[in-house]
Every structure is written in C-alpha cells, then in structure tokens.
Amino acid sequence: MADDIVQDTFLRVVTTPSLPDPQFAQSYLFRTAQNLVIDHFRRERILTFVQEPDKAFEFVADDAPSPEQIAWSRQELRHLQASLNALPKNLRTVFILARLEGKTYVEIGEQLGIPTQTAFSRMVRALTLVKEAMDKSEKI
Template identity: 90%
Template sequence: MADDIVQDTFLRVVTTPSLPDQQFAQSYLYRTAQNLVIDHFRRERILTFVQDPDKVFEVVADDAPSPEQIAWSRQELRRLQVSLNALPKNLRDVFVLARLEGKTYGEIGVELGIPTQTAFSRMVRALSLVKDAMEKFEKK
C-alpha cells in the first residue's frame, strides 16, 4: 500500500499544471501524500460495508435509461415538437428563444422588437398552449 501511495503522490505532483514555489514544495508533497492516504482509508471504510469488494460495482444501480424509457422520451419529444409546430410563429419564436437559447425576456424583447412584458405574455400563452396540447396527447 505504501508503494502505491508513493507512486500516486509522484504522479499527482508530476501532472500538476502549476507547482508551488520551491519553498513550499516539501509541504505540498507531504500534503498530497497525506490526502491520498486519507482517500485510501475512506475507500477501505466504504468497502467494508460490502461483503465481496471485488463485486461492489455489480450492485451499483445503472444510470443508463432502459429501452422503455428511451422509447417513451422519444415519443414525448415528438409530441412536444408537434405542439411547438402548432404554435403561432410569434409565440413559438419567444418559446424557442427563452427555453432553447436561454435568453431573458428583455433580450427577447430587443431581438424581436417587442416590449419585455409582451415577450413575457407570449411565453405564458405559449406554455399554456403547449401544456394543453401535451395533455391532449396523454388522453389519446
């Protein structure tokens, strides 16, 4: 274990983009080694909760979506696209600028040449229409 810590310390120090001044080099080296030792014991403490540490990753939940989740998400995206395409252009423009491009209502107002309050009102209307359209899809 000590050899591994020394090797890991060396690798950390060598790969550090900006090393400290020479007067702090020894402290930096010791601190790096100390942190690696602490990390090692933390991992050991966690692994004691698992009966077979070699199989620890077999019991970790997989974050990848299931085929059903992928199919459902694609279906929802298609429904959303249909809903957005059905919006009047002035509402769709505000929706796209706000939700897809992340612009503020002030920025949208400047870009579209409308007051900020109008941009906000159009967004409220767009969200209401999209929500209604998505609910209709669910009822089918």
C-alpha cells in the same frame, strides 16, 4: 497504497483548473491528499460488507437508462416537438429565442421589435400551451 495516494494527489493537483495562491499551495496539497485517504478508507469499509470485493462494483446500479426509459423519453420528445410545432409562430419564435438561444426578454423584444412585456407575455402563453399539450398527451 501510499504510492497510489501520492499519484492520485498529483493528478488532482495537476488537473485542477485554478490552483490556489502559492502561500496556500502546501495546505491545498495536504488537504487533497487527506481527502483521498478518507475516500480510500470509506471504500474499504464498504467493501468489507461484500463477500467478494473484486466483484463489488458488479452489483452497483447502472446509471444508463433502461430501454423503457429511452423509449419513454423519445415519446416525450416527440410530444414536445408536436406541441411546439402547434404553437402560433409568434409564440414559438419567443420560446425558441428564450429557451434554446438563451436570450433575455429585453433582447427578444429588441430583435423582434416588440416591447419586453409583450415578449414575456408571449413566453407565458407559449409555456401554458405547451404544458396543456403535454398534460393532454400524458392522459392518452
């Protein structure tokens, strides 16, 4: 177990994007090892409740979406796309610039040659129409 902790500590330290200042390196190394030891014993404590520890992780819930969730998500995306396509062009343009391209209202205003407040108002209107359309699709 000690060898595994040393190896895991080394991996954590090596893969850390920004290491601490050299004066804190030793403390950082010890803290990383200590956290790994704590994690190890937590896992061991959990595994004592399972009859067959080797099969313990077979009973953990799978994070992958179910086929029903995938189908529902695809349906939601289709409804969203339809509601975006139904927006007037000026509202859709602001929505795309703000939500997909990440532009600020100031940048949108400059790009489209409209006041910042107009860009904001168009976004509010676009969001309102999309929400209404999505709410309407849920009732169907």
